[in-house]
Amino acid sequence: MRGRSSFTVVMVAALAAVLAFLVLPIVAIFADTGPGDLVDSLGSDVARDALWLSLKTSSMAIVVIVAVGTPAAYLLATREFRGKALVTTAIELPLVLPPAVAGIGLLAAFGPNGVFGSALEGAGIELVLQTAGVVVALTFVAAPFYIRQAQSAFAAVDPNLLDAARTLGASEARAFARVAIPAAGGGMLAGLALAWGRALGEFGATLMFAGSFQEITQTAPLAIFATFATDFPAALALSAVLVAVSAALLLAVKLLGRSSLLGGEVHG
Amino acid sequence: MLRRVRRHPRLVLLSLLLVVVVAGGCGGGELERVGSPDGEVIVSAASSLQPAFTAYADAAGIDAKQSFAGSDTLGAQIRQGVTPDVYAAANTSLPDALYEEEFVERPVVFATNTLVLAVPADADIDSIGDLTSDDIALAIGQEGVPVGDYAREVLGGLPPDQSDAILANVGSEEPDVAGIIGKLSQGAVDAGFVYVTDVVATDGALEAIDLPSDLEPDVAYAAAVVNGAENPAGADRFVQGLLEGEGADALEAAGFGPPPRG
Numbered sequence: 001m002r003g004r005s006s007f008t009v010v011m012v013a014a015l016a017a018v019l020a021f022l023v024l025p026i027v028a029i030f031a032d033t034g035p036g037d038l039v040d041s042l043g044s045d046v047a048r049d050a051l052w053l054s055l056k057t058s059s060m061a062i063v064v065i066v067a068v069g070t071p072a073a074y075l076l077a078t079r080e081f082r083g084k085a086l087v088t089t090a091i092e093l094p095l096v097l098p099p100a101v102a103g104i105g106l107l108a109a110f111g112p113n114g115v116f117g118s119a120l121e122g123a124g125i126e127l128v129l130q131t132a133g134v135v136v137a138l139t140f141v142a143a144p145f146y147i148r149q150a151q152s153a154f155a156a157v158d159p160n161l162l163d164a165a166r167t168l169g170a171s172e173a174r175a176f177a178r179v180a181i182p183a184a185g186g187g188m189l190a191g192l193a194l195a196w197g198r199a200l201g202e203f204g205a206t207l208m209f210a211g212s213f214q215e216i217t218q219t220a221p222l223a224i225f226a227t228f229a230t231d232f233p234a235a236l237a238l239s240a241v242l243v244a245v246s247a248a249l250l251l252a253v254k255l256l257g258r259s260s261l262l263g264g265e266v267h268g
Numbered sequence: 269m270l271r272r273v274r275r276h277p278r279l280v281l282l283s284l285l286l287v288v289v290v291a292g293g294c295g296g297g298e299l300e301r302v303g304s305p306d307g308e309v310i311v312s313a314a315s316s317l318q319p320a321f322t323a324y325a326d327a328a329g330i331d332a333k334q335s336f337a338g339s340d341t342l343g344a345q346i347r348q349g350v351t352p353d354v355y356a357a358a359n360t361s362l363p364d365a366l367y368e369e370e371f372v373e374r375p376v377v378f379a380t381n382t383l384v385l386a387v388p389a390d391a392d393i394d395s396i397g398d399l400t401s402d403d404i405a406l407a408i409g410q411e412g413v414p415v416g417d418y419a420r421e422v423l424g425g426l427p428p429d430q431s432d433a434i435l436a437n438v439g440s441e442e443p444d445v446a447g448i449i450g451k452l453s454q455g456a457v458d459a460g461f462v463y464v465t466d467v468v469a470t471d472g473a474l475e476a477i478d479l480p481s482d483l484e485p486d487v488a489y490a491a492a493v494v495n496g497a498e499n500p501a502g503a504d505r506f507v508q509g510l511l512e513g514e515g516a517d518a519l520e521a522a523g524f525g526p527p528p529r530g
Contacts, residue, residue, distance in 0.1 A: 112456060214441075
């Protein structure tokens with residue numbers, strides 16, 4: 001009994017340490033930024049362009065990730081095939097890659113001197129130094145966050161539900177759309193929030209692959225880095241806005257997830 | 269308890285490995301922190317100094333922990349309380365400002381450099397005038413980083429229509445010269461303003477085009493011992509070596525000019 005209570009103390013202390021460490025830098029951003037600074041920083045062209053570009057490119061990346069990632073995750077969750085472990089590992093690899101490695105890899109693949117560089121050029125597709133390049137970089141780093149979560153959400157769906165749908169005459173595509181997606185919705189939304197957050201925060205791969213230019217490729221994190229040296233208060237204020245946007249996103253998706261999860265249970 | 273350990277031997281092994289690595293890392297740092305000319309010197313230096321400073325530390329046998337980035341980024345870190353032993357910038361105004369604000373000791377000008385237009389070795393660009401053409405993409409340093417400020421100074425000396433046309437071709441504003449060189453060597457841009465020493469360091473992959481002499485900015489490098497440095501003796505030795513000895517030799521070999529006399 002005594003051993004158990006002292007372990008509780010250890011756990012509580014550890015949680016307190018984790019919380020303090022993770023929250024302190026975020027609190028410090030707001031402690032140093034008055035509401036007036038926030039408004040001022042949003043008044044600058046650089047900040048507004050960067051935030052708008054960040055929202056635009058991350059939304060585009062999320063649309064691509066969800067559209068392509070959802071069926072791919074469903075396949076991984078519901079079928080067995082040779083080499084599946086290898087495929088899953090390959091998809092998860094960008095999760096643990098340093099952003100600089102992602103940037104180098106994207107250049108080596110899609111850069112002007114890259115493997116597919118001349119093919120892209122022949123097709124008239126320009127990525128480097130273009131907004132499209134930002135979307136490619138964000139998609140690359142953020143996709144695994146969504147696919148991983150969606151895969152485990154689909155795997156947790158009761159196979160009997162899908163069988164029942166098919167027995168009742170639903171095609172596989174219909175069972176996927178009408179049964180699997182509603183049942184896995186909560187997990188998919190959680191993955192979407194993580195992927196979106198990662199995309200909003202992307203820095204290294206974007207800088208290396210797409211470059212940094214106002215309105216075209218300079219996303220909010222790049223603008224923060226660019227203003228850090230010359231105008232620290234402005235960089236802080238822009239950081240505060242990014243924290244607020246990311247937190248709002250996480251919160252919204254959590255709330256949405258809770259209601260859709262309940263919905264799923266009612267259906268089940 | 270024992271049974272649990274046996275059930276997770278890999279977890280235990282991984283934890284042990286982590287402890288060993290962390291303990292090893294901490295131990296090493298503690299031992300070397302001594303204020304002596306031969307002790308570890310922490311250097312924050314402009315990206316363009318990387319080849320020269322690395323060669324200098326090797327030649328002089330200095331245990332230097334060097335971090336290279338844009339001079340303005342490194343200066344901002346010092347303002348935020350980071351204290352390397354030495355700060356070396358690609359201009360004199362950043363160290364001078366830090367000296368005025370009492371973050372560093374009096375800066376010393378130790379080298380000069382030349383701003384050039386860098387292009388891939390097989391490029392068709394021969395002069396700054398070719399940069400106005402529509403199909404050219406250009407990388408320059410962002411505002412605040414010396415290499416970016418020098419480039420804007422050059423463009424400011426051109427007729428307005430020419431400089432506007434060139435600025436419209438800027439595809440990326442990079443945080444330091446390493447970024448510009450990276451974009452150039454990957455073929456992402458056709459040209460960029462960097463220092464002649466950066467081009468020398470690419471071993472022929474890039475080519476330097478001289479700027480008209482009336483447009484050439486004066487590029488001088490200044491270094492200073494940082495106030496609150498852990499190893500001021502080592503910092504002094506490092507800065508002195510830039511003026512004469514192995515540091516000056518390494519700078520010359522990398523293509524830097526000597527500091528202006530007087």
